[in-house]
Each structure stands twice: as C-alpha cells, then as structure tokens.
Amino acid sequence: MDAVLRIFRGDAQGGQFQDYTVPLHEGMVVLDAIHHVQAHAASDLACRWNCKAGRCGSCSAEVDGKPKLMCMTRMDEFQPSEPITVAPLKAFPVIKDLVCDVSWNYEVNKRIPPFHPKPPEPDGTWRMQQEDIDRVQEFRKCIECFLCQDVCHVLRDHEKKDSFAGPRFFVRVASLEMHPLDVASRTAYLEEQGGIGLCNITKCCTEVCPESIRITDNAIIPLKERVVDDFYDPVRLAWRWLTRRDRAP
Amino acid sequence: MMVVSGELRRPRFGATERRDAWWVAPLLQGLVLASLIAYANWAAFQGTNYHVGGYLSPLYSPLITVDWLPVPPSFIILLPPVLFRATCYYYRKAYYRSYFLDPPACAVAEIRGTSYRGETAFPFVLQNLHRYLFFITFLYLPFLWSDVVHATNFGGSFGIGVGTLIILLNTSALTLYSFSCHSARHLIGGNLDCFSCSAFNRARHAAWSRASVLNERHMLFAWLSFFTVCGADLYVRLVASGAIVDPRLL
C-alpha cells in the first residue's frame, strides 16, 4: 500500500506543499517516509535528524498540523486515503523545507541565571538526598526538541520572542530553581525577562512534549507560585516592607 | 507531482493543518461549563427550597438565617467559592480556551496580535491572588462536613437517605478539589528546595507528595465537584418542593 506525503518545499521567501507517494511498510515512521522521498524523488529535500530514536530532538516537524518528532510518529496512525501533511515548525523561521532556524532558543538559554551551588561541605563535596533530587529529574528528560516552544501560542501567535522565554526554558529554570544545592533566585528573571506572566497555562506545551514532561503542572505553575511569593503576595510584600528585607537571594 | 499552494504562517483565525475535530473539546467544555454556571446562578437566586429536614443545599452552606439581606444569602456565601473557581489554574485553562479562544486548541491559529498581555495586566494579573481564595474557601470545609452530619439526622434519630449520600459525595468532591489545588501544593511543601534539611521539611515533603498525587487529578475533581454541587442542590430542591420523596436507606 502507498501513502501520500504532502511536504512543505521552500525557504524563508516562501514555498508550497508538494505531494510525494511513498510505499508503506510495517513499523514505518514519518521520518522513514521522508528518507524514502529523499532517496527516490527529491534528493534536495532538507530535513534534520540524527538518532531516529526520539533522543536527539532534531526531527521536530508538524505532521498533519500537530507538532511531533517525525521519528516517533508511526505512519499507521494516519488514514492511507488522505495525504499526510509534513511542515516545518511554524514558530521559527524556515531555512529550507523542513529545517528551521531555532537559534533564538540558544540565545534565551544564555540569559538564564546559571546554577549557583551553595558552599561545599568540609570535605569539599556536596551531598544530596534522593528525595530532594527526584523532583528535578523529570526536567532533565528534556531533549530540546522545541515542540513545546513551537506550539505555545505566546510565541506562535503573539510573537513575544522578545519578552517570553517559552515552556522549554521554564522547564530549565525549574530544574535549577528547585535544585537542592542551588542558592540563586530566578524569580526576578521569570517575572521580568522570562515573562512567565504571559503564559496563560493553557497546557499545549504539555500536550506535545514527547518526553511527557508535565511542563505546566510541575514546572510552570510551581514557578508562577514562586513568583507570586516574591512579587504579588500582599502579606509577604507587607512583611518584607516592614522588616525591610529584600527578596530571597 | 501535484503542487498545492500553501501559506506556512496562517494568520486566519482557526487555520490549522490538523485533521481531527479539534473544535469539539473546547465547544463541549464551554457548553457544559456555561450550563453549570447558569444552573448555579439560577439556584442561588431562588432563595427557597434549599433546606429540608437535615439536608442543606451546598449553595446555601453555611446557613445564614438573617432575613434583612437585600440579596439571597447564597450570593454572599458563594462569592469566595466563585472567585476560587474563577482563579483556579484548571478553570483558567478551560475558559481561556473555550471562551477567549486564546488559543481555541493547540496549533490552531487564533486572533493574532502583539497586544496580548496574558496574565501580566489587569484583570488577569489578579489570578495571582488565587492562594487567598484557597485560604477563605478552605474555611468552608468544616461547615460542609457538618452538613454531612446534619444530613444523617432524621427528626432526632440517625438515618441515611439518598440525600445523605449525595451530600457526602459532594463534600468529599469539594474536599478533594481543595486539597488538589496547585497553590495548596506549593504552600504545603512545593516552595521548598531541600526536603530533607529538617524534620519539619520532611513532614512537608510527605504532605507535598500526597498533594501531588491529588493534584494530578485536579481537573477531574474540578469537574466532579461542580457537578456534585449542582446535583446536590437540585436534589435538595426537588425534595424540598415535594417533587420527589427522598428514599430512606437506613
């Protein structure tokens, strides 16, 4: 049996969707189909990939309108009678075909206050208990596929790249902020540069994360609550004003 | 090879390459939520048939018996729980999607524009006070549990009717809804970085772990408790008006 892939072909100037017929085989994923097109019909079709195992986060695209890893999306999920649309991520500028320029993300990453450990113990080491580190393990699963950044309407529809870090970086901030050894505070970063208030917790990031990180519930909302502690809670604000204490370091 | 014209960035509202019925969930959710809100408003405005025997409608609990209020007592009673729900992280998601279409569904184009302020400007910036509404509505729980005890009182003797079970179910659902709240989860232990650093922190870690289990089901409890509140009110209303007879089980 055959399937039809409707693939975006073009670059920053524009482009169009083009149809390619691909023979189906057992266990085939969308990335296999793309490779078939490259091998047999369009050797100049550009796409990024690396591991074909859902580990490297390179093969992100929009398959039938949904942000997905092409290597983890099976062809048998789709009706063979209908063309399957494959488009590049919409939140980032297209370089060519399915390849986007995601470098904005790396710039955002550089602005996050880095890990700042407390002083080591007398023997020069740090020790952590399992129960303290369990929570941040979830955030370490991120493969930087940027599917969450792509689907987030604050970036995708409202184009707030200048004032919003996006869900992937809230996950990163959560991994630092909740770390038992870290002593830096990132609430001012979140409130100001990170723009966490722009997130309206509508959870699309969580829906698309291939690593099933509960981005909104476990990273963003707890961070929003920490921002409330430092910037909005009237009782805490009054207490800090009365005791002339600044926010936590 | 067929060439189809396509614009990659789709500014038109609702534009998407999604083929599934993405509009069903927000539509259904919006309709059900609107129906529950409409019922609760209607019932709160009635001011009658909310109390019969040991049964009290949750919309009128705690019972206020003064008669000089310009509005039905339920209006005053309901203000904190209404604001609690309105600022709830789950309901926010639901109504931003269904009523503000911001976004209508994931990867579906919404009305674009850079004037979007999210929860950084009035009125939505007030969502940040959700924890205070949690504190206030938390005080309702003892009253709601005492309503369960009252609902076992049939003219001075202990008994259980269908209404008792409905009121018990409702109070349980409301308790689970409160204990699964994101703000509660933060305050109970989520705001700590080191759970093992003291005996008190370890106790808070245990509480946080339990709150996290409940929190995973917060959406379920949000819906369940809204249905049970309206359902319990309706049941009490039907019994009080004589439309149905409450079957006594024990």
Ligand code: SF4
């Ligand atoms: S929950 Fe927030 S960060 Fe995640 S997609 Fe929605 S608006 Fe963006």
Ligand code: SF4
């Ligand atoms: S949080 Fe999930 S969706 Fe976002 S970049 Fe990491 S793995 Fe991808």
Ligand code: FES
């Ligand atoms: S190719 Fe590595 S995640 Fe798909």
Ligand code: FES
């Ligand atoms: S988050 Fe839903 S009640 Fe607090």
